[in-house]
Amino acid sequence: MDIMGILVNVLLFASPLIIVAMGGLFSERSGVVNIGLEGLMIVGAFVTTATSLILQDMGMSFLVSVLIGMVLAVIAGGLFSLIHAYASISLRANQTISGVALNMLALGVSLYLTQILFKAKETEPIGIGQHASSFLIPGLGDIPVIGVFFDWRVILVAVVVVVTWYVMYRRPFGLRLRACGEHPSAADSMGINVTKMRYQAVIISGMLAGAGGALQMLAFAGKFAPYTINGAGFMALAILVFGQWRPFSVMTAGLFFGFLRVVGVTGSSLFPGLPIPEQVYFALPYIFVIIALILFSRNATAPKALGVPYDKGLR
Amino acid sequence: MKKLLALTSLALVFTLGLTACGSTSDNGGEGSDLPVASVGLVTDTGGINDKSFNQGSWEGVEEFVAANEGVESGYLETQQDSDILPNLDTSAARYQVVVAPGFKFSEGIAVSAKQNPETSYVILDATPTEGDAEVTLENVASILFREEQAGYLAGIVAAKTTKSDTIGFIGGIPVPAVMNFAAGYVQGAKSVNPDIKVDVQYANSFTDTTIGKQKASAMYASGMDIIFVAAGGVGTGVIEQAKELTTQGTEAWVIGVDRDQYADGEYGDGKSVILTSAVKHVGAAVNQTLNAIKDGNAPFGQVQTLGISEDAVGLPAENPNITDQETLDLIASETEKMKAGEVTVKTNADFPVQDAKIY
Numbered sequence: 303m304d305i306m307g308i309l310v311n312v313l314l315f316a317s318p319l320i321i322v323a324m325g326g327l328f329s330e331r332s333g334v335v336n337i338g339l340e341g342l343m344i345v346g347a348f349v350t351t352a353t354s355l356i357l358q359d360m361g362m363s364f365l366v367s368v369l370i371g372m373v374l375a376v377i378a379g380g381l382f383s384l385i386h387a388y389a390s391i392s393l394r395a396n397q398t399i400s401g402v403a404l405n406m407l408a409l410g411v412s413l414y415l416t417q418i419l420f421k422a423k424e425t426e427p428i429g430i431g432q433h434a435s436s437f438l439i440p441g442l443g444d445i446p447v448i449g450v451f452f453d454w455r456v457i458l459v460a461v462v463v464v465v466t467w468y469v470m471y472r473r474p475f476g477l478r479l480r481a482c483g484e485h486p487s488a489a490d491s492m493g494i495n496v497t498k499m500r501y502q503a504v505i506i507s508g509m510l511a512g513a514g515g516a517l518q519m520l521a522f523a524g525k526f527a528p529y530t531i532n533g534a535g536f537m538a539l540a541i542l543v544f545g546q547w548r549p550f551s552v553m554t555a556g557l558f559f560g561f562l563r564v565v566g567v568t569g570s571s572l573f574p575g576l577p578i579p580e581q582v583y584f585a586l587p588y589i590f591v592i593i594a595l596i597l598f599s600r601n602a603t604a605p606k607a608l609g610v611p612y613d614k615g616l617r
Numbered sequence: 618m619k620k621l622l623a624l625t626s627l628a629l630v631f632t633l634g635l636t637a638c639g640s641t642s643d644n645g646g647e648g649s650d651l652p653v654a655s656v657g658l659v660t661d662t663g664g665i666n667d668k669s670f671n672q673g674s675w676e677g678v679e680e681f682v683a684a685n686e687g688v689e690s691g692y693l694e695t696q697q698d699s700d701i702l703p704n705l706d707t708s709a710a711r712y713q714v715v716v717a718p719g720f721k722f723s724e725g726i727a728v729s730a731k732q733n734p735e736t737s738y739v740i741l742d743a744t745p746t747e748g749d750a751e752v753t754l755e756n757v758a759s760i761l762f763r764e765e766q767a768g769y770l771a772g773i774v775a776a777k778t779t780k781s782d783t784i785g786f787i788g789g790i791p792v793p794a795v796m797n798f799a800a801g802y803v804q805g806a807k808s809v810n811p812d813i814k815v816d817v818q819y820a821n822s823f824t825d826t827t828i829g830k831q832k833a834s835a836m837y838a839s840g841m842d843i844i845f846v847a848a849g850g851v852g853t854g855v856i857e858q859a860k861e862l863t864t865q866g867t868e869a870w871v872i873g874v875d876r877d878q879y880a881d882g883e884y885g886d887g888k889s890v891i892l893t894s895a896v897k898h899v900g901a902a903v904n905q906t907l908n909a910i911k912d913g914n915a916p917f918g919q920v921q922t923l924g925i926s927e928d929a930v931g932l933p934a935e936n937p938n939i940t941d942q943e944t945l946d947l948i949a950s951e952t953e954k955m956k957a958g959e960v961t962v963k964t965n966a967d968f969p970v971q972d973a974k975i976y
Contacts, residue, residue, distance in 0.1 A: 303838040311831050423664045427853075431860020432884035522826040524857045529824035529850035567828050568835035570818065580972055584821070 303572060308564055310450050316560030317459045318343075318517035322538035323545065323552045324466045325510030331470065331547060332503030333483035333607040337401030338386045339511045340535025341408030345382045346375035346515025348412035351526035352419055354428045364433045372516045379512020380505045382408065387504040391497055394611035405535075409528065416526055424527030430520055437520075455517055462510065467549040479503055483605035486612040496612045514538065544591060546602050558594075562587035652911045655689035656681065657712030659704045661719045664694050669875055670899055674718040674741060677903025685911065705729035709736040714910060716903055719743065720792070730754045737917070739906050741899060742794060744920055758916045760902050763924030764794055765801030766955055767895035768845070769962045770932050770948055771872045772805020774893050775843045776813050777944040778870065783814040785841040787832055787855060789823040789848035791972065796965035798847045798874065798895060803976045804962055809947075815976045816841065820851045829854025837862055837869050843892060845872035856882050859890040870938070877933040893936045902929045926956045 303311075322339050329336040353371035358364060382404070389400040416425060435443075442452035450456075470476035481489035482499045490496050515531060523530040541559055545552030565572065569583030656678050660671040675692055682690045691712070693704045702725040708715045709729055715736055717726055720743040727745035730738050731754070738757040745757050775784045786802055788795045803815045816836060820828040829851035836844055837858065844859070846852040855871055856878070862869040864884055871882060873894035882891035902923050909915045923929035932948060939945055954960040970976065 303835045307834060307838050311834055315827060315831070422666045422668070424668075427857070427881065429884070431857040431890075432864045434861040435865060522830050522857065523850070523853050525853070527850060527853070529826065529853075532824050532826065532850075534827075564831055567831040571816070571832070571835035571839050574839070574975070580818070 303568060306447060306450065308561070308568075308572075309447075311564045311568075312557060312560040313450060313453070313456050314521045315563060316556045317455055318514045318521060318534060319538045319541055319560070320553050320556040321459050321462050321517060322511045322514030322535060323542040323556060324462050324549065325507035325514065326539055326542040327466060327470075327507075327547055327549065327552060328479070328503045328510070329507035330542065330608055331483045331605055332479045332500045333486060333605055333610065333612070334387075334390055334500050334504055335397040335401065335609045336383075336386065336504065336507050336511075337398055337539070338383070338404030338408075338535075339401075339507070339514075339538055340531060340533065341401075341405035342379045342383055342508050342511035343515030343518060343531045343535045343538075344405075344408040344412050346379050346512030347519035347523075347530045348416065348515075348526050349375040349378045349512070350516035350519055351425050351428055351530075352415070355420075355425055358428065364429055365436050368428070368516075368520065372513060375512040375516040376509045377512075379515070380509040383504050383508025383511070386508075387501050390611065391500045391504070394613060397609055397611070412526070413528060425525045427525045430524035455520065458513075459517075462513075463549050463553045470549065480605070482612075483607055486607050486610075487614075487616075490612075490614065500612070511535065511538075540591075543602075543604075544595065546598070547605065559587060559591060562590050652913065653681075653685070653688060653714055653907060655712040656714045656716065656907060657690070657708035658692040658716045658718075659701070659708050659722070660692060660694045661701070661721045662695055662697060663719075665692055670718045670741070673876065673897075673899035674716055674903050675900075677900035678716060678907070680900060680904045681907040701725040702728060706732065709733040709738075713737065714739065714907065716907075717741070718899065718903075720794075726757060727752050727754065730757050737910060737915070739903065739910075741902065753918050755918045757918070758906055758910075759920040760906060761920060761922045762794070762897050762902070762930055763922055763962075763964075764797035764895070764897070764930065765804070765962045765964050765968075766925045767897065767930040767932070768798040768801025769805035769808075769955070769960075770801075770951065771798075771845050771893060771895040772802040772807075772815075773809055773947060773951060774932070774936075774939060774944060775802070775845060775870075775872060776806040776809035777941065777947065778892060778939070779813070779841075779843050780868070781840045781842050782810065782812065783816065783839075783841045785816045785836045785844040786818065786970075787829065787836075787844055787846045787848055787851065788817070788819045789851055790821055791819050793965060795819075795847050796970060798845070799970040800965040800968040801962050802845050802895075803970055804968060807976075808951075817970050817972065817974055817976065819972045820848050822851055823849035824851070826850055826854035826857075830858045833858040833869075837867070842868050843870040843872065845874075845895070847874040847895070852878075853881075856890060860884045863890050877935075879933070879935075879937070889938065892938050893932050896931055896933055898929050898931070902927070905929075924955075925952060 326336050350371035353374050354367040357367035386400050386404050389395040390397040437453045439452040443449050478494045482496050486496045518534050519530050541556045545555035566583045566586040570580050663671050682688045695704050705725050716739045718741045723743040723746045726740050727747050741760050744751050744759040786799050806813050833855040846855045859869040859871045870892040871890050873891050875897050877894045879889050879891045882889035
């Protein structure tokens, strides 16, 4: 595999994780832990697959059906995250437990609906492989080397990262949101509605995670099955922490982790002559992440009120 | 109060989502004096329509029921691994013969079979175990498959079809069933062309599609044109990668596993990237065993290993992508030789095939 091949694989692997991590960033910067990203991704993947299969059956083209599916996935992710928002913000339940419940519920409901709609444990493939090149922007996608960046999935992720940074650091909304995650009672005393802010943040995280689930399905399984997401949501959470809750750092962390992962999985094919056991390649991403965490953890700044339900009475 | 309400409704939704599904068909029942009056199947978490082991076994049960009037049958789906034992016991109380497909049942079946000595059990792809030790039980029949024979034929097809003389294998978790496929594959390929290179890799997962796609991407890029994949969900990623390359004009074949995966590899106009599949005929094995129980010569307390002679493993009857008549003839003649015992294929125990090695 040449540099191009590695690059394509890194982008494919990292894109969904980065967009989901951006969702997590909104939620966690507002002070709400969102372990439920995995479940929200599952919902997104299911909705996209089901929509695309049904619309293609009605004669719609692949790309249009996937686009509509993704829009619905974003909506479904936002709606589904309301469960987490209601439990952890309004009811002040433990945020971790509520998130775990979301994960279990998402898989159960998605598989149940798959069973009803398609009479099987997993759907038919929606046809990613045969349409993979249709994600490339015509003309620009043919340019050697940099052509791989003109994939609308990659562009979508890049746009989300830039917009996240802009909203977080250049808009009043972002400032208020971050204030709710650092010191909610101070924010409240300045007239910010903490409950409303946190609700908005969790819903945004649900929408982005829904989109990320769709991208994950589009990049790999190409159909909905119990293993379509397979822990990607937790990887996105790890990248969020690794990137210290900052948009561009999170993106870099995602690409770095993606690169190590691709080299780890394909190592024995990349360097066939070297007498290195495959287990070493497999361990690479995790070893480097631990090293990086040791080096950078000094500056790590988790939002101060992360995981603490806001209670007005405790002000 | 609000909290209580929310919790209760959440709990309700959960129960709805996780309730075990089952089905029974009554057409004989109690008091029947048939040798096998009722057959029950317990699935693993894959579910009854997993297009694989569970579904294949159930088809075998249905085949038996169709041929033997008055036999009652039904299945229980296992929703989580901790339900395996209760489900086995429930089925044992309801049915005379209980069929359990897959290695996940090996411990549960040992416990259940001891508690229900009146019930007969059939376990596929595994033997009953207690702790780590295998146990022999007088009411349990174990059926294993000669995966290496199916792998051998797949290797022949691959070696005959490849243009680069380098082919690949991607396995899931290295368990005996998967490693036997690999061992047979290498031997089959070498029997056609002793100089062929076979790259063997394991994903160490049955579910991670990302590993499948990345490994396949690297292997095809390094010049291999055929990959045999025995790795469950990992294979989905491999097949998607092959479709991607094929539609872009690069030749990339996949050899499927366990069942005919031709439909999974379709990329339009009925064409598929699946060259052939190394198939285990689970249904046929179940049907044969049930018939043996009926005839009173059941292999209880034994481990039966079914191979090509029993038509339990092999290639699909139809292989639209094998166009070369010479290859088809060779498969037919090698199949005959294996049945006659002229060709023996070594299992993984005698022909160890290791991870990340080129043979």
